Amino acid sequence: MKNITLPLxxxxxxxxxxxxxxxxxxxxxxxxxxxxxxxxxxxxRIQALNNGEDVTNEFSSDELSNRxxxxxxxxxxxxxxxxxIIAVPTPVTDDLAPDLSMxxxxxxxxxxxxxxxxxxxxxxxxxxxxxEEECLPILEKISGLILNQDFYLGYSPExxxxxxxxxxxxxxxxxxxxxDKFSANIIDALYSSIIDAGTFLASSIKVAEAAxxxxxxxxxxxxxxxxxxxxxxxxxxxxxxxVLKAAETKWNFIPFRPGLVGGHCIGVxxxxxxxxAKKLGYDPQVILSGRAINDGMPHFIAEQLFNxxxxxxxxxxxxxILILGYSFKENCNDFRNTKVHDLVxxxxxxxxxxxxxxxxxxxxxxxxxxxxxxxxxxKKNFYxxxxxxxxxxxxxxxxxxxxxxxxxSEGIIYDLKHVFPAHQVDMRL
Amino acid sequence: MKNITLPLxxxxxxxxxxxxxxxxxxxxxxxxxxxxxxxxxxxxRIQALNNGEDVTNEFSSDELSNRxxxxxxxxxxxxxxxxxIIAVPTPVTDDLAPDLSMxxxxxxxxxxxxxxxxxxxxxxxxxxxxxEEECLPILEKISGLILNQDFYLGYSPExxxxxxxxxxxxxxxxxxxxxDKFSANIIDALYSSIIDAGTFLASSIKVAEAAxxxxxxxxxxxxxxxxxxxxxxxxxxxxxxxVLKAAETKWNFIPFRPGLVGGHCIGVxxxxxxxxAKKLGYDPQVILSGRAINDGMPHFIAEQLFNxxxxxxxxxxxxxILILGYSFKENCNDFRNTKVHDLVxxxxxxxxxxxxxxxxxxxxxxxxxxxxxxxxxxKKNFYxxxxxxxxxxxxxxxxxxxxxxxxxSEGIIYDLKHVFPAHQVDMRL
Numbered sequence: 001m002k003n004i005t006l007p008l009x010x011x012x013x014x015x016x017x018x019x020x021x022x023x024x025x026x027x028x029x030x031x032x033x034x035x036x037x038x039x040x041x042x043x044x045r046i047q048a049l050n051n052g053e054d055v056t057n058e059f060s061s062d063e064l065s066n067r068x069x070x071x072x073x074x075x076x077x078x079x080x081x082x083x084x085i086i087a088v089p090t091p092v093t094d095d096l097a098p099d100l101s102m103x104x105x106x107x108x109x110x111x112x113x114x115x116x117x118x119x120x121x122x123x124x125x126x127x128x129x130x131x132e133e134e135c136l137p138i139l140e141k142i143s144g145l146i147l148n149q150d151f152y153l154g155y156s157p158e159x160x161x162x163x164x165x166x167x168x169x170x171x172x173x174x175x176x177x178x179x180d181k182f183s184a185n186i187i188d189a190l191y192s193s194i195i196d197a198g199t200f201l202a203s204s205i206k207v208a209e210a211a212x213x214x215x216x217x218x219x220x221x222x223x224x225x226x227x228x229x230x231x232x233x234x235x236x237x238x239x240x241x242x243v244l245k246a247a248e249t250k251w252n253f254i255p256f257r258p259g260l261v262g263g264h265c266i267g268v269x270x271x272x273x274x275x276x277a278k279k280l281g282y283d284p285q286v287i288l289s290g291r292a293i294n295d296g297m298p299h300f301i302a303e304q305l306f307n308x309x310x311x312x313x314x315x316x317x318x319x320x321i322l323i324l325g326y327s328f329k330e331n332c333n334d335f336r337n338t339k340v341h342d343l344v345x346x347x348x349x350x351x352x353x354x355x356x357x358x359x360x361x362x363x364x365x366x367x368x369x370x371x372x373x374x375x376x377x378x379k380k381n382f383y384x385x386x387x388x389x390x391x392x393x394x395x396x397x398x399x400x401x402x403x404x405x406x407x408x409s410e411g412i413i414y415d416l417k418h419v420f421p422a423h424q425v426d427m428r429l
Numbered sequence: 430m431k432n433i434t435l436p437l438x439x440x441x442x443x444x445x446x447x448x449x450x451x452x453x454x455x456x457x458x459x460x461x462x463x464x465x466x467x468x469x470x471x472x473x474r475i476q477a478l479n480n481g482e483d484v485t486n487e488f489s490s491d492e493l494s495n496r497x498x499x500x501x502x503x504x505x506x507x508x509x510x511x512x513x514i515i516a517v518p519t520p521v522t523d524d525l526a527p528d529l530s531m532x533x534x535x536x537x538x539x540x541x542x543x544x545x546x547x548x549x550x551x552x553x554x555x556x557x558x559x560x561e562e563e564c565l566p567i568l569e570k571i572s573g574l575i576l577n578q579d580f581y582l583g584y585s586p587e588x589x590x591x592x593x594x595x596x597x598x599x600x601x602x603x604x605x606x607x608x609d610k611f612s613a614n615i616i617d618a619l620y621s622s623i624i625d626a627g628t629f630l631a632s633s634i635k636v637a638e639a640a641x642x643x644x645x646x647x648x649x650x651x652x653x654x655x656x657x658x659x660x661x662x663x664x665x666x667x668x669x670x671x672v673l674k675a676a677e678t679k680w681n682f683i684p685f686r687p688g689l690v691g692g693h694c695i696g697v698x699x700x701x702x703x704x705x706a707k708k709l710g711y712d713p714q715v716i717l718s719g720r721a722i723n724d725g726m727p728h729f730i731a732e733q734l735f736n737x738x739x740x741x742x743x744x745x746x747x748x749x750i751l752i753l754g755y756s757f758k759e760n761c762n763d764f765r766n767t768k769v770h771d772l773v774x775x776x777x778x779x780x781x782x783x784x785x786x787x788x789x790x791x792x793x794x795x796x797x798x799x800x801x802x803x804x805x806x807x808k809k810n811f812y813x814x815x816x817x818x819x820x821x822x823x824x825x826x827x828x829x830x831x832x833x834x835x836x837x838s839e840g841i842i843y844d845l846k847h848v849f850p851a852h853q854v855d856m857r858l
Contacts, residue, residue: 128665159679173678200678203671210667211675214658215682218651221715222683225650228715229643232702235709236557238639242632246640249602249629250588253644254651254683273661280664286650286657289718 003117004082004186008034008193015039015081017106019049019071021056021334022123022158023087025169028059029194031069038071039078046073055362056162057333078113083190086110086135087123087158091264091337092271098127100134107135111142114151119183121154121190125269127276128210131155132179152183155205156191157212162263163332173197177208216269217287222256223266224290227297230258230429234304241418241428258429259416260301260339260389261294262328267337298342301429305385305414306350308427312410314384319351322383322406325390326358326372330417333360335369340389344372355383359394378406388425391417400424432546433511433615437463437622444468444510446535448478448500450485450763451552451587452516454598457488458623460498467500468507475502484791485591486762507542512619515539515564516552516587520693520766521700527556529563536564540571543580548612550583550619554698556705557639560584561608581612584634585620586641591692592761602626606637645698646716651685652695653719656726659687659858663733670847670857687858688845689730689768689818690723691757696766727771730858734814734843735779737856741839743813748780751812751835754819755787755801759846762789764798769818773801784812788823807835817854820846829853 004012012034016027019040027038040046048054049071052061070077078084088102103124110120120139122131136153145151156176161167174195178184184201191199202208230240240258247253261267270287277284309316328338335341340356348354348371355375366374383406388395395403400420403413415425422428433441441463445456448469456467469475477483478500481490499506507513517531532553539549549568551560565582574580585605590596603624607613613630620628631637659669669687676682690696699716706713738745757767764770769785777783777800784804795803812835817824824832829849832842844854851857 128662128667167680172680175675175678200675202675206665206667207671207675210662210665210672214672215676215679218654218676218683219681221650221654222647224715225647228713232706232709232711232713233557233639235711236635236639236705238557238635242636243639243643246604246629246631246636247644247647249604250644251596251601252648254647276665277661280661282661282664284657284661285718286653286715286722289714293715 004119006186006189008186008189010034012083013037013081014083014085015078017078017084017086017110018088018102019045020087020089021058021160021162023085024049024054024056025058025160026085026087026123027069028063028067029169031067033193036069037077037081038069039075040071040073043073046071055333058162075109075113078110080115081113082118084110084114084118084120085123086120089264090124090126090268090272092268096271098130098272098275100126100130103130103135104138107138108142111139114139114143114145116145116150119152119154119178119186121156121187123156123158125157125212125216125265125272126209127213127272128206129276130272131205131209148180148183152186153179153205154183154187155208156187157208159212159215162334163329170194170196173200175200175202175208175211177202177205179205213269213273216266217273220261220266220270220294221287221290222254223259223261224293226256226258227293231293231300239422239428241422257418258297260297260343262337262339263334264328264336267291267294267339295339298339298346301343301387301414301416302346302350304427305347305387305412308412308414309385312412314410316350317352319384320353320382321347321351321355322375322378322386323347323354323356324358324386324388324395324403325392326356326361326374327390327392330391331360331393333362333365335361335365341369341372343387343389358390358392360392380405381408383407383411385412385414388413388415388417388419391419395419433548435615435618437615437618439463441511442466442509443512443514444507446507446513446515446539447517447531448474449516449518450487450589450591452514453478453483453485454487454589455514455516455552456498457492457496458598460496462622465498466506466510467498468504469500469502472502475500484762487591504538504542507539509544510542511547513539513543513547513549514552515549518693519553519555519697519701521697525700527559527701527704529555529559532559532564533567536567537571540568543568543572543574545574545579548581548583548607548615550585550616552585552587554586554641554645554694554701555638556642556701557635558705559701560634560638577609577612581615582608582634583612583616584637585616586637588641588644591763592758599623599625602629604629604631604637604640606631606634608634642698642702645695646702649690649695649699649723650716650719651683652688652690653722655685655687656722660722660729668851668857670851686847687726689726689757689772691766691768692763693757693765696720696723696768724768727768727775730772730816730843730845731775731779733856733858734776734816734841737841737843738814741841743839745779746781748813749782749811750776750780750784751804751807751815752776752783752785753787753815753817753824753832754821755785755790755803756819756821759820760789760822762791762794764790764794770798770801772816772818787819787821789821809834810837812836812840814841814843817842817844817846817848820848824848
């Protein structure tokens with residue numbers, strides 16, 4: 001058994017398990033200083049990375065080839081690691097409970113290669129307690145090693161904001177925590193070596209887990225509140241954007257916007273916290289009321305559109321509708337848990353012809369998506385309504401005139417994301 | 430009939446109706462430029478102001494005497510006003526519905542003195558539509574004058590933050606709106622002349638009303654969310670402040686704190702919006718779930734304390750409890766709708782001896798408060814528990830050692846407001 005010491009040696013071998021939005025930037029950053037293995041169970045992802053291709057669009061081919069990382073899907077490469085960093089997805093199941101299966105699988109994998117003196121750091125978002133209650137027993141049982149005696153545990157919640165070019169791994173303060181004082185100091189030094197913004201050493205793994213899960217919960221609820229305002233204002237015939245612009249002139253009003261809340265973080269993380277709360281006998285009505293309204297927005301948007309179409313005597317059954325944007329976030333090709341999907345299905349309950357145009361999503365990916373018809377060349381003078389669902393820069397570039405040209409003469413443009421000025425569109429959220 | 434013209438003449442006569450937190454600063458500011466009448470139905474308030482005394486502590490005797498304002502409770506002084514500004518309280522009834530009685534009374538009063546060319550501006554917080562639906566008909570009916578022909582209506586929501594020495598009337602952007610373009614421009618010019626931070630001209634009175642009511646609703650809900658976190662964390666044995674401090678290291682985490690939400694704004698305004706929403710058939714579950722948790726905090730706090738006392742084998746029935754602070758806000762002598770009152774009543778359900786110490790609240794005011802025993806000299810070594818309920822600077826000055834000296838040797842200090850470091854107290858919210 002060898003122990004890691006301070007200052008950290010450059011020969012330190014760090015293995016990153018999971019090379020998605022979280023793992024790849026970590027691997028790239030640590031590779032500036034240490035010997036890094038990037039592991040992913042997807043051979044396709046590994047092959048692409050070895051070819052200099054990053055499907056998440058966070059790194060260019062040049063950046064990938066200039067950084068010395070071993071990318072592998074062969075688990076045996078994990079042997080002789082000093083530090084394991086687990087960055088696998090933690091989604092929810094169909095009944096909105098935490099799905100820790102990938103976290104458990106990654107723990108099982110790491111446990112097989114765990115050696116005396118190693119440190120295992122988790123980056124995946126979980127409820128407070130999950131790392132010690134769910135992952136640690138797997139590590140100890142399979143490895144036969146004992147925490148804080150033979151090996152150490154750590155938690156450092158990821159704060160990656162996909163497709164954000166300003167807030168990157170290096171300039172976002174990183175929370176770190178360890179299973180004891182020794183490991184906390186090592187982990188703090190480890191992350192300090194790559195994070196320009198510095199680290200924040202939490203007093204326990206549980207505090208670090210809790211801090212992470214409340215961040216996105218707060219964001220989710222704030223969007224939910226604005227969505228509730230939008231619903232109320234639609235009944236009073238007030239333009240929500242106009243009200244928000246006025247309210248924002250107060251120094252402490254917080255500028256959120258209404259919209260669809262999808263993706264694998266903001267709409268998912270709150271369920272981790274509510275799961276734990278319910279287990280402990282507490283009914284988290286504030287958080288869950290926010291989730292309910294956000295999950296109901298596709299239906300509300302479809303209804304708003306239908307009401308407008310009916311007011312204009314447009315026959316819903318024979319209408320043609322175009323949806324601009326499908327991914328869960330602007331300028332991002334990720335469509336996991338996108339609520340545009342729900343919106344399309346809701347509309348298709350009534351309207352048979354719904355085309356989706358999203359130039360950002362990979363053509364191969366599109367083929368795998370069921371129930372969605374992707375149209376790369378929206379037809380001219382064809383649509384009764386166009387919903388601008390995602391604020392891709394590409395749609396701004398396309399311009400309102402071009403988008404208007406897709407519509408029939410009385411066609412309705414519904415701008416969910418306030419991409420264009422109010423007078424240029426027919427409806428806004 | 431005379432019409433007000435731009436530039437505004439210095440001979441303009443402005444009457445402010447209601448001289449509370451909102452009306453007095455307005456009167457003081459306008460008096461720098463115009464002929465101002467400050468009207469209040471309370472002869473006691475008028476007498477005090479004429480003696481240079483401001484019970485809200487916003488202005489010193491010198492400031493009051495240096496500003497030329499006629500303070501009056503004689504309604505006839507309202508005659509020959511050019512502009513009426515109504516700044517009366519808009520509380521809620523016992524069943525949490527908007528109480529517009531003072532707004533209607535003020536409108537009735539103004540209507541009797543309304544003349545051609547006048548402008549009536551409302552500053553009171555209401556739901557969107559209330560000014561035109563509830564106040565305007567009173568003005569028109571009693572005066573016999575017609576809107577936008579004989580007189581004009583305006584709305585400029587107050588954004589006063591009581592006892593805030595940084596954000597004052599003059600340096601907070603002021604939203605203004607008028608019943609037509611002419612009056613909007615006059616009102617804009619009027620407020621621009623006293624607000625250094627400038628004005629924001631909203632497109633309608635309804636937009637301005639909506640902007641105001643969502644500001645405090647957002648604040649209420651954000652505190653509710655942190656209160657929900659605090660409740661969950663109490664079950665996981667996590668210190669809420671520690672988690673918040675960690676979360677705040679993310680650039681977009683919004684720094685709210687748990688606590689009691691009382692007073693006449695944050696805990697009240699949301700009910701105005703939910704009242705209107707319900708009238709329109711919408712059930713505002715996000716906003717109301719926030720209200721419910723905030724209103725339930727006194728009970729939660731009492732329970733937390735009782736649990737701790739029982740764990741320390743303190744006999745609840747024979748215990749002595751001291752509450753530090755009674756007003757609804759730190760360093761503020763206003764106790765309208767303070768939730769400390771609810772906390773005291775909740776505790777008194779079980780514990781008979783509860784003393785309240787609040788050096789800021791006026792002695793005469795205290796006498797009028799039922800069910801509360803104010804103790805100016807907390808006894809030494811007497812209390813089984815002390816709750817620090819309001820973060821008055823006076824308690825910081827008093828210091829933790831002095832506060833500890835009020836306790837029996839095993840006495841519990843429960844710091845709701847994180848006034849002292851965690852290790853100096855026994856419990857925190």
